[in-house]
Amino acid sequence: MEISAxxxxxxxxxxxxxxxxxxxxxxREPGATPEKFTDTVGVLTSWTDGVLLITRKSGESVRxxxxxxxxxxxxxxxxxxxxxxxxSYEELARISARAWRPVESERLxxxxxxxxxxxxRRANSVLPLGDPGRPLDxxxxxxxxxxxxxxxxxxxxxxxxxxxxxxxxxxxxxxxGWVREVTAELWTGALxxxxxxxxxxxxxLAREADEAWLARYQRKGVSEVALRVLGSxxxxxxxxxxxVWFATVPGAAGSEAPAAVGRCVVDGRWAGFAxxxxxxxxxxxxxxxxxxxxxxxxALDEGASAAWLQVERDNTxxxxxxxxxxxxxxxxxxxxxxxxTGADGRYEAP
Numbered sequence: 001m002e003i004s005a006x007x008x009x010x011x012x013x014x015x016x017x018x019x020x021x022x023x024x025x026x027x028r029e030p031g032a033t034p035e036k037f038t039d040t041v042g043v044l045t046s047w048t049d050g051v052l053l054i055t056r057k058s059g060e061s062v063r064x065x066x067x068x069x070x071x072x073x074x075x076x077x078x079x080x081x082x083x084x085x086x087x088s089y090e091e092l093a094r095i096s097a098r099a100w101r102p103v104e105s106e107r108l109x110x111x112x113x114x115x116x117x118x119x120x121r122r123a124n125s126v127l128p129l130g131d132p133g134r135p136l137d138x139x140x141x142x143x144x145x146x147x148x149x150x151x152x153x154x155x156x157x158x159x160x161x162x163x164x165x166x167x168x169x170x171x172x173x174x175x176x177g178w179v180r181e182v183t184a185e186l187w188t189g190a191l192x193x194x195x196x197x198x199x200x201x202x203x204x205l206a207r208e209a210d211e212a213w214l215a216r217y218q219r220k221g222v223s224e225v226a227l228r229v230l231g232s233x234x235x236x237x238x239x240x241x242x243x244v245w246f247a248t249v250p251g252a253a254g255s256e257a258p259a260a261v262g263r264c265v266v267d268g269r270w271a272g273f274a275x276x277x278x279x280x281x282x283x284x285x286x287x288x289x290x291x292x293x294x295x296x297x298x299a300l301d302e303g304a305s306a307a308w309l310q311v312e313r314d315n316t317x318x319x320x321x322x323x324x325x326x327x328x329x330x331x332x333x334x335x336x337x338x339x340x341t342g343a344d345g346r347y348e349a350p
Contacts (some may be wrong), residue, residue, distance in 0.1 A: 009025065013074060018046060022054065024040050057161030058259040080181075085183070091336065092331070099131075159186075159333045162331035179337050179339065180336050183334045185311055187311060189328065191299060193325065194293060197296075198289040199293070202249055203247050216257040242266060245265075252332060252348060259279050259290065259292050260276075260290070268304070269305050270306050272307070
């Protein structure tokens with residue numbers, strides 16, 4: 001907190017600082033004692049009628065009356081990362097989108113509308129990297145109409161917690177009644193330590209997901225569309241864009257599904273890991289590490305040096321594994337769903 005020469009806490013932010021990252025201290029409730037301060041750090045996304053709206057790294061929005069402020073100041077736009085490869089949010093957003101392509105997409109200014117008949121929110125949501133080329137309400141109306149024509153709910157994927165992320169857009173969506181349904185995180189790390197971590201004997205790599213691989217993959221309703229999304233990055237090769245690999249650890253004789261599987265997309269310096277699944281009866285035996293080691297070695301052979309993955313916040317086991325492998329959170333991402341306003345349940349323009 002900012003302290004004046006006289007030793008007093010000071011409020012050094014104004015409505016002109018909307019859009020900047022701030023740190024504020026306020027009383028928990030009117031009339032509370034000084035010991036009941038609470039601190040909030042995030043992006044100041046609005047200042048209306050004497051109430052500040054601050055969006056934290058987690059995506060949570062906090063409303064604070066100006067009268068409750070004790071101190072406040074503008075802070076650097078994003079904290080320095082202690083480890084892992086340097087990367088901007090936009091670079092990672094584009095790389096992760098290239099690794100999980102929809103079957104249909106359309107541009108709306110700098111936004112990309114993506115659809116894959118409902119298979120995963122990532123492939124059925126708007127990626128808003130920049131200006132949609134029209135006022136926000138008009139853009140959201142177009143979004144809802146586009147998804148409605150395909151029989152899909154309208155989702156917008158946003159991010160918070162890093163330089164260049166979309167805290168202001170999150171606040172605008174919430175103001176219009178859009179509901180944040182899912183929050184996860186994108187983690188990054190160096191690739192070589194993953195390749196050196198363990199043994200990869202017995203791990204088979206292939207360019208396509210065969211029936212055995214799909215038998216272990218836990219997504220429900222793996223259809224032709226899902227197979228197109230899973231294999232969308234393509235075979236790779238010089239100048240041809242990303243390449244996709246599927247890893248399989250065979251199960252015991254007579255088993256209907258492999259012991260473990262995983263997927264990796266190599267795209268320039270980046271290797272993206274996904275769909276790492278292990279037979280519940282065989283967990284904590286190093287199989288997930290073996291899968292990632294084999295995929296990481298393949299990615300190194302193709303010239304990658306950095307790695308990324310996405311993990312949900314409540315997946316404790318996966319987060320522990322990825323921490324051991326040297327990954328750390330880069331930013332959080334969220335899927336906002338349009339509110340249902342029609343009596344028939346259709347998604348109508350606001």
